[in-house]
Amino acid sequence: MTARSVAFPVYPRQQVRLRTRIGNWLLGTNAALVFGFLYAPVLILIIFSFNNTRSVAVFTGFSTEWYSSLAQNKELLDAARNSLLVGLIATIASTLIGTLTALAMERYRFRLRTTFDANLYLPIVIPEIVMGIALLLFFNQALFPFLQNIFGIRATTGLHTITISHIAFDIPFVYVIVRARLADFDRTLEEAAADLGADEWETFKRITLPLLMPGIIGGALMAFTLSLDDYLITAFTKGIREQTMPLYIYSLVRRGVTPEINALSTALLLGSIGLVGLSLTAQNGGPVYTKGMSIGAGFGLGLFGLFSTFALFSSGEFTAAALIIRLLFLLVFLWVWRSYPGFREELGDTNRSGKILAWISVFIAAAAAFLSAVLLSS
């Protein structure tokens, strides 16, 4: 660390101190105001989700009635299930495709390479509404008439068109993140593996893929979040019946302010904290308490996975989709479990306040993840 205090020898000592003190005070106030502005509405939303009346201005008493009315809202539960389904398929497909594209662009030279690269950035920079209407017109004016006239297939919009569109806007994000990771890649490691007798496939499996993994997981989490949050493109490619979570929230928000949205939003907010922790850990960066966040989130989800799998078997209402979602929770848990020893080791090297901060984030993230999982799947 370089010395950070700035001395101003041209001014008398007293004046300098006053100046920097006022400056620091102004900077601190600005920071407090900005963070207050960013977080106050969200905190108020969480607090009023526990209000026992419809008011969003006066807190009259504690209740969880909005959460229980949420849990019985069939429209919402269907929307949540659709969102998860679309999000999972779009994430898996776009992560695979985006990673392959990044490998091709980084490792091979070919004609029109820079044009193709620019073309892959385009979906990120153009306004969402333009992509939304483009897909709307494409499906309704080109693809469906084409299918009808050539193959005689009557196609309509629905969850499948939403998924196709989500994959299309997720691929560029995965591509950018994985490619950034590939650019920092040390190719001599691959050469060393080849020198030691590994064939191409083995080199890829044992060297390239593990080193790329943080980028791939980061890209997948990004794709999942984008897909889960997208309103605009979904609104233009949706069918008549099925809707997703953002579409449902949007219809509620346009209708007005109700505490039910507060409860739903709180559940989603808690889930996003877990996602932040996971993404930071995936990118192998950050201090020890970000790892704590992700480990906590993993434990919370894993606990929920165990708990709900047990409930699933005892209730007898057994479906394949329900089981797959629960298995995914358990997979997250196992993935986190593997990084737990590293977390403990790193914790040993930090000071006391760091340790306390880390454990606090473990508990907050665990509670957040568990609660949001319970709320979203009840």
Add this chain to the structure above:
Amino acid sequence: MLKFFRRKRSLQLFSLISPGGLWILLFFNLPLLIVLFISFVERGRAGSIKLPPVYTLENYRQLFNACSSQFSGPNCDPFLYISIFGHSARIALVVTFWCIALGYPLSYFISRQKQVWRDALMILVIIPFWTNFLVRTYALKEVLATEGLLNSFLMGVHLINQPLDLLFNEFAVNVGLIYGYLPFAILPMYASIEKFDYSLMEAASDLGAPPWRAFLRVMLPMTLPGVIAALVLVFVPVVGAFITPDIMGGGKIEMIGTLINRQFGVSRNWPFGSAMSLILMLMVLIGVTFYFRSSSEETRRAM
């Protein structure tokens, strides 16, 4: 077979690139071409296009003369669409200004903290990125509502007697957009301020520069790439925004995004909506090209 595959680099390349290339060509480039096509044909009765297609420049001309359409009423303002574009650009400029004006000092503040605090504060900046945009906008709407917390607080302390109209006007849209896009401004500015070497400020002051001049002549120019990145990252999405003006403006504030959306909803004029979309896309691409020209590879990777 496998040996053949291993030897042929072009085959490897093809199998790696074709899934992504085809998906993007089919579900991104082709749809954009269809938008381009539809923007040059005449509107049909039900809002979609006239078949067989009749080619026209009318949809673009309408931007400069809103009354040229046969569907326009008697009280028609010919500059309606131009004014909506101007309006959007003005809102985007105001929002960008505030995002930078609030974000730059904050980035500076964060970069001068101890490592632990710096990381913690940056996580607070990052969390909104991963939070549902609708939920955040809704949270703000709830605070600003007529019966919302802010109004009842101000009335409670007798600062005002009647609730203020904080929603469904341009102020609300501006605040909503600043709220939504402030993190986008902070991240690139922080990335370049964090790398700034503060000993240069000491050098400047040793040479007799007062703090404000040292800032203007040394720190600001060296952190300018971050500021330009923030400018583009905020201006570009804000100028085409739809969700915030729709929710915070309550249908009263018209921006390019809501105008386009209306052409595919109640107004049912797909060709005109397509033309507007292409003009919006062109505006955004000019901004992005300007950014890529002016910024170095290094700052782009810092984001």
